Amino acid sequence: AIGERRAKAERMFSLMDGFLKNDPLTLQKDILNHVEYTVARSRFSFDDFEAYQALSHSVRDRLIERWHDTHVYVKRTKPKRLYFLSLEFLMGRSLSNSVINLGIQDQYAEALSQLGFEFEVVAEQEGDAALGNGGLARLSACQMDSLATLDYPAWGYGLRYEYGLFRQIIVDGFQHEQPDYWLNYGNPWEIERIHVTYEVKFYGTVEEVEMNGEKHQVWVPGETVEAVAYDNPIPGYGTRNTINLRLWAAKPSNKFDLEAYNTGDYINSVVNRQRAETISNVLYPDDRNHQGKELRLKQQYFFVSASLQDIIRRFKEAHNNFDELPDKVALHLNDTHPSLSIAEIMRILVDEEHLVWNKAWDIACKVFSFTTHTVVAEGLEKIPVDLLGSLLPRHLQILYEINFKFMEELKKKIGLDYNRLSRMSIVEEGAVKSIRMANLSIVGSHAVNGVSKLHLDTLKMNTFKDFYELWPEKFQYKTNGVTQRRWIVVSNPSLCALISKWLGTEAWIRNADLLTGLRDLVDNTDFHQEWKMVKKVNKMRLAEYIETMSGVKVSLDAMFDVQVKRIHEYKRQLLNILGIIHRYDCIKNMDKNDRRKVVPRVCIIGGKAAPGYEIAKKIIKLSHAVAEKINNDTDIGDLLKLVFIPDYNVSVAELVIPGADLSQHLSTAGHEASGTGSMKFMMNGCLLLATADGSTIEIIEEIGSDNLFLFGAKVQEVAELREKGSTLKVPLQFARVLRMVRDGYFGHKDYFESLCDTVEIGNDFYLLGPDFGSYLEAQAAADKAFVEPEKWIKMSILSVAGSGRFSSDRTIQDYAERTWKIDPCRCPL
Numbered sequence: 001a002i003g004e005r006r007a008k009a010e011r012m013f014s015l016m017d018g019f020l021k022n023d024p025l026t027l028q029k030d031i032l033n034h035v036e037y038t039v040a041r042s043r044f045s046f047d048d049f050e051a052y053q054a055l056s057h058s059v060r061d062r063l064i065e066r067w068h069d070t071h072v073y074v075k076r077t078k079p080k081r082l083y084f085l086s087l088e089f090l091m092g093r094s095l096s097n098s099v100i101n102l103g104i105q106d107q108y109a110e111a112l113s114q115l116g117f118e119f120e121v122v123a124e125q126e127g128d129a130a131l132g133n134g135g136l137a138r139l140s141a142c143q144m145d146s147l148a149t150l151d152y153p154a155w156g157y158g159l160r161y162e163y164g165l166f167r168q169i170i171v172d173g174f175q176h177e178q179p180d181y182w183l184n185y186g187n188p189w190e191i192e193r194i195h196v197t198y199e200v201k202f203y204g205t206v207e208e209v210e211m212n213g214e215k216h217q218v219w220v221p222g223e224t225v226e227a228v229a230y231d232n233p234i235p236g237y238g239t240r241n242t243i244n245l246r247l248w249a250a251k252p253s254n255k256f257d258l259e260a261y262n263t264g265d266y267i268n269s270v271v272n273r274q275r276a277e278t279i280s281n282v283l284y285p286d287d288r289n290h291q292g293k294e295l296r297l298k299q300q301y302f303f304v305s306a307s308l309q310d311i312i313r314r315f316k317e318a319h320n321n322f323d324e325l326p327d328k329v330a331l332h333l334n335d336t337h338p339s340l341s342i343a344e345i346m347r348i349l350v351d352e353e354h355l356v357w358n359k360a361w362d363i364a365c366k367v368f369s370f371t372t373h374t375v376v377a378e379g380l381e382k383i384p385v386d387l388l389g390s391l392l393p394r395h396l397q398i399l400y401e402i403n404f405k406f407m408e409e410l411k412k413k414i415g416l417d418y419n420r421l422s423r424m425s426i427v428e429e430g431a432v433k434s435i436r437m438a439n440l441s442i443v444g445s446h447a448v449n450g451v452s453k454l455h456l457d458t459l460k461m462n463t464f465k466d467f468y469e470l471w472p473e474k475f476q477y478k479t480n481g482v483t484q485r486r487w488i489v490v491s492n493p494s495l496c497a498l499i500s501k502w503l504g505t506e507a508w509i510r511n512a513d514l515l516t517g518l519r520d521l522v523d524n525t526d527f528h529q530e531w532k533m534v535k536k537v538n539k540m541r542l543a544e545y546i547e548t549m550s551g552v553k554v555s556l557d558a559m560f561d562v563q564v565k566r567i568h569e570y571k572r573q574l575l576n577i578l579g580i581i582h583r584y585d586c587i588k589n590m591d592k593n594d595r596r597k598v599v600p601r602v603c604i605i606g607g608k609a610a611p612g613y614e615i616a617k618k619i620i621k622l623s624h625a626v627a628e629k630i631n632n633d634t635d636i637g638d639l640l641k642l643v644f645i646p647d648y649n650v651s652v653a654e655l656v657i658p659g660a661d662l663s664q665h666l667s668t669a670g671h672e673a674s675g676t677g678s679m680k681f682m683m684n685g686c687l688l689l690a691t692a693d694g695s696t697i698e699i700i701e702e703i704g705s706d707n708l709f710l711f712g713a714k715v716q717e718v719a720e721l722r723e724k725g726s727t728l729k730v731p732l733q734f735a736r737v738l739r740m741v742r743d744g745y746f747g748h749k750d751y752f753e754s755l756c757d758t759v760e761i762g763n764d765f766y767l768l769g770p771d772f773g774s775y776l777e778a779q780a781a782a783d784k785a786f787v788e789p790e791k792w793i794k795m796s797i798l799s800v801a802g803s804g805r806f807s808s809d810r811t812i813q814d815y816a817e818r819t820w821k822i823d824p825c826r827c828p829l
């Protein structure tokens with residue numbers, strides 16, 4: 001029988017001609033085959049979009065090969081695996097990133113060009129996968145790239161939303177939201193796994209049953225939904241390893257509701273079943289506020305339950321003792337969104353696997369680690385007990401039990417300090433009794449991470465002070481990073497080529513520390529010349545885009561000054577706009593002579609506001625109102641322009657960031673946990689104008705305060721300033737520009753009133769007034785540096801040279817070694 005099987009295997013093997021080949025001719029044939037057999041168009045006539053479809057399927061085939069090999073290899077090797085649980089992944093486009101990581105970009109470009117297509121044009125056809133809101137979600141995407149590149153045996157788990165983050169369209173300067181039904185044109189980057197499904201239960205009751213003389217709690221659910229896996233291969237760079245991002249979609253369960261069918265209400269019962277799909281329908285578009293929505297809780301549990309069933313199944317395939325779980329599995333909670341995992345793993349271990357509670361809890365605490373992405377306690381998730389108890393009755397019991405045991409242990413350590421006990425309790429007793437997800441995550445994890453050094457300090461001193469004092473060893477920080485593959489290699493090919501040429505190697509693409517080698521070139525004038533050209537090319541690209549999007553023609557000699565990120569009061573886009581008004585006002589009042597000295601600026605603002613965030617929406621409108629005034633003022637001409645770039649997303653960022661000269665990061669000190677945008681800009685040779693907040697402090701350590709424009713109150717000063725309240729002093733210029741808005745200089749007087757109120761003395765929580773003077777000084781310093789091109793270029797080179805520390809490779813390696821305790825598992829070639 002063995003001989004027969006082997007013969008059959010050999011026959012099968014000879015049918016396949018080894019791995020797919022990657023020479024341009026093979027790729028050409030391959031693309032044409034996909035045009036004809038996958039896209040079902042004629043190979044003699046297809047357009048750019050069809051070329052994109054065929055091309056991406058050809059790339060997908062190659063991804064699948066490596067993804068399979070990686071999977072088989074890891075399965076055989078049985079290393080400890082990391083499971084990265086995140087409700088959001090902001091992947092953007094996949095085509096360019098994939099061919100670059102696979103190392104076959106040139107071959108594809110040649111193949112396409114022989115077919116009469118241009119790679120860049122075809123790549124533009126792809127839409128963004130926007131299954132996330134902002135920083136947290138893009139960080140997950142960067143980290144997946146690093147996990148694959150560094151050969152870690154890791155899986156990502158998330159939700160396959162049918163509607164990604166809304167598209168922002170601007171009508172009359174107001175933001176409108178349009179649904180992003182991104183799957184309309186198909187998604188070649190995913191593999192539907194119709195056989196990888198799990199049942200996820202909701203509602204119902206808990207019954208106590210006796211089994212072998214022991215009491216067990218059994219959850220009798222009231223509703224069952226099916227989770228179907230969609231796998232997204234994530235290729236590493238310079239390695240065969242291709243890891244998996246598994247996203248779950250909700251489908252009606254195949255369990256029939258016999259009752260309904262028997263009573264003959266066929267149509268209605270089908271319609272009801274279909275409602276299951278709503279669970280994974282839409283991403284919540286708010287990055288801070290999800291309190292108390294049932295659908296949101298359902299999403300969280302749906303994702304947690306399916307992922308854990310999958311993970312436990314895989315573990316049990318290879319191991320038969322749960323004591324081994326912490327040696328084989330690391331579960332990472334990306335913020336509190338997946339923190340129901342802690343209750344769910346207890347339910348599985350205790351109710352289903354019949355482990356005793358203490359043993360199960362010991363295992364759980366060794367398996368979980370947690371990263372928080374916010375600063376303020378008010379931003380932390382809470383779930384009303386009533387809601388949780390009705391949707392997940394057994395989990396509520398488990399949470400109470402976890403909390404009871406935690407409180408008992410705590411009393412032994414700190415005594416009956418009721419204030420502190422109640423602050424640390426997982427259950428908040430208040431008007432609305434709630435579960436504090438952050439407290440749960442801290443109690444159930446062996447490591448709690450901040451995302452920058454300053455962030456950890458804030459957590460230790462304020463947000464999680466009580467917990468820090470209890471478990472100082474749990475608290476750590478891993479400063480965020482971004483992947484240089486996407487943020488230089490994909491998005492800035494000219495800079496990529498320049499760096500490789502002058503460093504004489506491409507090794508920095510896998511080891512960003514090598515970028516420090518650029519420091520040796522800081523005085524090299526030939527290098528300067530080429531550096532300048534690269535920026536110019538990127539500015540041209542951006543200028544073209546601006547003209548198409550907004551009709552505004554901008555001068556390439558102007559300083560491109562950019563602020564792109566989610567719109568939030570703490571990020572202070574309003575400070576930027578008020579600064580622009582001040583600049584406009586100054587220019588208006590200058591004579592001809594002085595005007596000659598003005599450094600021309602193109603101010604670029606972009607970002608989405610959460611649909612229900614009124615003040616943020618007013619900031620968007622104000623930026624349009626001011627732009628309209630300035631851009632149509634012929635007296636100003638090219639000295640100042642303001643453009644709002646609509647629908648800021650990953651692929652817009654890929655265009656904007658390389659073209660920027662200056663980028664602004666204006667958060668009130670102590671409010672930005674880390675900030676990752678600044679890292680992408682510095683990697684692209686753009687200078688930063690920033691407050692001493694989040695990871696900027698560490699950026700300064702790396703490049704020195706001479707190489708960026710720092711301003712504003714420091715964290716320690718912020719508290720003092722706030723205490724002054726209405727006795728605060730603010731500069732006259734601030735009062736003046738605010739008055740201009742109030743008086744209707746930009747129209748919409750009434751509409752902007754409440755916005756102006758938020759920064760009036762006594763009300764100015766984010767301290768725009770007190771920081772305004774120092775902000776203007778930093779802006780003046782930037783102007784001054786810009787007119788000394790040599791100086792500017794040096795600062796720019798030193799920024800890139802110092803950006804290696806902010807590669808997500810460094811972050812991931814740190815997590816792997818210190819928190820997850822996982823080793824690389826490199827699939828042989």
Ligand code: 7GP
Pocket residue numbers: 133134135136137139287288335373374451480672673674675676694
């Ligand atoms: C963001 C933080 O605001 C940002 O400072 C940080 O760089 C980023 O996470 C990555 O760590 N937070 C979010 O995007 C977010 O949704 C709510 O926070 C939990």
